[in-house]
Amino acid sequence: MSDDVSFRRATDAVRAVGAGHADWLDVVHTARDFLGADAATLLCHDKQSRSVRFVEQSGHEARLIEEYAQHFYQYDDATRRFWHASAGTWYDSRVAREHESENDRVFWNEFMRPYQLQQLVGVVICNDDDALTALSIQRMHIVEPSFAHAARIAEYERLLAAAFAARRAAARASLSALSQMLDPAREGFLIASPDGWALEFAPGLDSLLGGHDSQLILKQRRLMHRQPAWQTRLQTALRQAGVDGEPVTLVVPDSWGHAYRLSLRRLSAPMNHGLRAAVGVRIERRSVFNVPGEAALREHFALTPAEARLFHHLVAGLTIGECSEVLNLGTSTLRTQLSAILRKTGCHRQGELLRLAAMLTA
The missing domain is CATH 3.30.450.80 (Transcription factor LuxR-like, autoinducer-binding domain)
Structure with a gap:
């Protein structure tokens, strides 16, 4: 040439x-x-x-x-x-x-x-x-x-x-605009490499992940989970999103009563820094403390401890699949428990359960 x-x-x-x-x-x-x-x-x-x-x-x-x-x-x-x-x-x-x-x-x-x-x-x-x-x-x-x-x-x-x-500059401008729609007390966003390196992140993310007991952390600008098994799952999810281009949702445990929901997706311009495998990671911190406690749910509806625990996590916003990860129980077992909860509360759908729980905390 x-x-x-x-x-x-x-x-x-x-x-x-x-x-x-x-x-x-x-x-x-x-x-x-x-x-x-x-x-x-x-x-x-x-x-x-x-x-x-x-x-x-x-x-x-x-x-x-x-x-x-x-x-x-x-x-x-x-x-x-x-x-x-x-x-x-x-x-x-x-x-x-x-x-x-x-x-x-x-x-x-x-x-x-x-x-x-x-x-x-x-x-x-x-x-x-x-x-x-x-x-x-x-x-x-x-x-x-x-x-x-x-x-x-x-x-x-x-x-x-x-x-x-x-x-x-284009990535930072896009991230700044996105940050205006996030609640930094419970939401964060970062642009990462498939190996978890934070190329850019929204203001407040370091605080969201910075608690001394937080299990999901930014360590030297790298997104990591303190527990080896969950770190392996996180690495797999990042590579699936960045290298394979497969959108991934992952829920990882945090300190007791909390969990993080991660939504991972390969980014395009203007947010990807010009890197084909750049990953956008939206992080939501879910808490089970701003909902009826397990004891209250068990007393009100005559639930078993396992049913009350599942109800508690569902009200906190987790799906059955995510509860399976956090509680380390199979989805079939949890669906059996959910059926029992619906029967005991007189509800027909999961959405009715959530509205019922909201009334208890009003």
């Missing part, structure tokens, strides 16, 4: 991302041709945890990216040396050079060499206090830098930084 054509395609892709008409994977594809690379990646490194928030890549097998994001990122001193560099700064690291740290030697000998990569070249797109975002290309043969197209490279750098800023 000629230099003129590859430059035009590369810059057109970046402009389209900035305008919200394309995503960063289109930029990564065109960067390979324009910069003469075997592979290219867009990476965001979290500085606090020294881990990877997101990766978009072209030219690598999936296993390489997984190994980097899950393990070898911690040895990537070549990138960390630019954590204080301004946008537009280029870096070039080659296997032939003398490496400066033990991490360098591990990174090149155990990661780069097995994949036959000889050179890393990258440009800083955005550098904040908490994260570094860069476009990186990888080559299997070392290419000496050329200044013949310095003006084009400078234009490309400028466009990358402008596109990133535009997509971030």
Whole structure:
């Protein structure tokens, strides 16, 4: 491909991302041709945890990216040396050079060499206090830098930084508008990667999840559940929504008497930051304390303890399926209990139960 054509395609892709008409994977594809690379990646490194928030890549097998994001990122001193560099700064690291740290030697000998990569070249797109975002290309043969197209490279750098800023501003504006419709005391929203990294979140979310006994938390800007089994379910739900594009609803337990309902859906422009797998996560905190207590329900309607407990959770807004998760009981058992509750209260539908409970708290 000629230099003129590859430059035009590369810059057109970046402009389209900035305008919200394309995503960063289109930029990564065109960067390979324009910069003469075997592979290219867009990476965001979290500085606090020294881990990877997101990766978009072209030219690598999936296993390489997984190994980097899950393990070898911690040895990537070549990138960390630019954590204080301004946008537009280029870096070039080659296997032939003398490496400066033990991490360098591990990174090149155990990661780069097995994949036959000889050179890393990258440009800083955005550098904040908490994260570094860069476009990186990888080559299997070392290419000496050329200044013949310095003006084009400078234009490309400028466009990358402008596109990133535009997509971030668009996401924040959309999130701000959405936040006006949320009750921060019980609702929150965040834009996340499939690994749970919070790219942006609505004001008040850190308070909603910040209680000392809260089971759903933001830990170093990552959405997590304190209980390993529920953390696994949360990770699965995030990947189903982001990678598979499947909307997911998940209810997770919180401190006693509370639960969180999460609605997860893959986002499109303008909220997705230009990332195809970005996930919108709406979080609702449900409480069973602002409804008749189990003891009151049991006394008023002559219910068994199990029936009163189910009634209590249904009034709090949980569905039968969600009660199954929270109470760790099968739905068939809960439906049998619900039938008994309807019979004892003289109700015919679940909605009548809720109205009846509301009268008790009036």
